Amino acid sequence: MKAIIDKSNIEGKVKAPQSKSQGIRLIFLSLLTKIKLYNYTPSDDIKMALNAVDAIRSKTDYIYVGGSATTLRMLIPIVVALKMKVTIDGDESLRRRPISSIIKALKKAKFSSASLPITIESNGLEEEIEIEGWESSQYISGLIYAYHLIGGGKIKIIPPISSKSYIEMTIDLFNRFGSDVKLEGNTVYVNPKPLREYEGEIPGDYALSSFYAIASIISQRKIEINGLYDPPEYFGDHKIIDILANIGVKSYYSKHSWFVEYQGSISPVEIDINDIPDLSTSLSAILSIADGASKLSGVERLKIKESNRIETIIDTLEAFGVNAEYKDQSIIIRGSQIKRGSIICPNDHRIAMLAGDLAIKEGGEIEKAECVNKSNPKFWEDLISLGGKITLE
Numbered sequence: 173m174k175a176i177i178d179k180s181n182i183e184g185k186v187k188a189p190q191s192k193s194q195g196i197r198l199i200f201l202s203l204l205t206k207i208k209l210y211n212y213t214p215s216d217d218i219k220m221a222l223n224a225v226d227a228i229r230s231k232t233d234y235i236y237v238g239g240s241a242t243t244l245r246m247l248i249p250i251v252v253a254l255k256m257k258v259t260i261d262g263d264e265s266l267r268r269r270p271i272s273s274i275i276k277a278l279k280k281a282k283f284s285s286a287s288l289p290i291t292i293e294s295n296g297l298e299e300e301i302e303i304e305g306w307e308s309s310q311y312i313s314g315l316i317y318a319y320h321l322i323g324g325g326k327i328k329i330i331p332p333i334s335s336k337s338y339i340e341m342t343i344d345l346f347n348r349f350g351s352d353v354k355l356e357g358n359t360v361y362v363n364p365k366p367l368r369e370y371e372g373e374i375p376g377d378y379a380l381s382s383f384y385a386i387a388s389i390i391s392q393r394k395i396e397i398n399g400l401y402d403p404p405e406y407f408g409d410h411k412i413i414d415i416l417a418n419i420g421v422k423s424y425y426s427k428h429s430w431f432v433e434y435q436g437s438i439s440p441v442e443i444d445i446n447d448i449p450d451l452s453t454s455l456s457a458i459l460s461i462a463d464g465a466s467k468l469s470g471v472e473r474l475k476i477k478e479s480n481r482i483e484t485i486i487d488t489l490e491a492f493g494v495n496a497e498y499k500d501q502s503i504i505i506r507g508s509q510i511k512r513g514s515i516i517c518p519n520d521h522r523i524a525m526l527a528g529d530l531a532i533k534e535g536g537e538i539e540k541a542e543c544v545n546k547s548n549p550k551f552w553e554d555l556i557s558l559g560g561k562i563t564l565e
């Protein structure tokens with residue numbers, strides 16, 4: 173599918189896209205307590221998480237997880253804790269992504285290979301585990317679930333810890349459901365308590381919502397995004413509210429809604445995105461119109477996302493006339509006059525959304541635009557509902 177976009181003004185009200193991270197966590201929580209989800213958006217990754225828990229329940233020996241690394245890397249410790257013998261596979265994109273740290277950490281399991289497809293045979297999960305913290309936080313999130321399945325345990329994380337905000341998200345979720353999980357220093361202590369049940373919707377997603385907010389800023393308008401959860405204390409994607417406020421945008425949260433309004437020029441900024449990697453793409457869009465050069469540091473692990481996002485962010489910015497380069501382990505973005513451009517989605521949903529935001533300025537085309545379905549199948553229809561002049565063919 174191709175998205176053909178003309179210069180547009182993005183404004184009005186929209187419901188936040190559902191959170192892939194919160195959704196996958198709630199789905200895996202159904203292994204531990206009763207969960208009933210209403211009106212969920214069936215993104216590719218949500219479908220893969222549902223696939224995984226169904227496979228666990230029916231004790232099948234094969235689980236396909238598509239392109240969802242969150243599902244994969246949370247699933248591996250869970251199937252090991254359940255002493256399952258199972259083969260897990262994914263799509264071409266996921267087969268290229270690393271899973272070495274969790275294989276190294278799980279000493280009581282046997283793994284047929286160091287990448288997908290992989291057959292796992294398990295004698296269970298050790299009471300205490302040590303795992304490298306720099307490859308992916310998703311393993312630690314999965315281990316927290318796994319330790320809830322076997323009555324508790326200790327996770328010693330070898331620093332540096334990447335994407336720490338997602339570990340905080342998992343801990344926050346379990347504690348809100350009544351459990352007792354603590355991160356003290358670099359160690360997670362899992363002391364399972366009875367979990368409450370949940371009936372409701374998947375909460376809205378800040379990183380996915382930021383593409384709508386930033387499209388509105390690029391078109392110098394204002395927008396209200398509702399259905400969001402109260403921003404937690406810990407640092408994470410929800411801090412996008414403050415990040416935009418600090419570069420010249422009117423941006424604030426009130427009663428489950430995020431209000432964003434263009435106020436004039438955008439200030440350049442230096443941000444370490446190691447704990448908020450999913451914001452790298454939407455931040456690249458707004459920094460394209462900043463008055464000067466901005467710097468995204470902590471970008472090394474963007475290489476192991478659905479695409480090598482260091483390359484695909486820079487290629488996409490350049491396709492729309494924006495001056496960008498990779499220098500000193502950072503992405504440098506120099507504010508430019510965005511031009512009409514076009515890309516073929518490099519099998520990466522957030523790159524298509526970045527291109528969608530840039531195209532709002534002077535128009536553009538995105539081939540394989542359906543790649544947004546991995547996390548937000550409503551992306552194009554939502555932009556159209558907000559005033560986007562977009563033809564899908």
Ligand SMILES: O=C(O)C1=C[C@@H](OP(=O)(O)O)[C@@H](O)[C@H](O)C1
Pocket residue numbers: 192193194242307308309310313334335338449450473
């Ligand atoms: O736990 C999660 O829900 C996620 C963790 C992050 O991955 P890493 O921990 O591998 O950075 C993030 O990029 C991903 O989109 C979602």
Ligand SMILES: C=C(OP(=O)(O)O)C(=O)O
Pocket residue numbers: 192239240241242243450477478522547
């Ligand atoms: C990297 C992402 O997801 P995952 O790691 O779950 O594939 C993402 O949503 O940008």
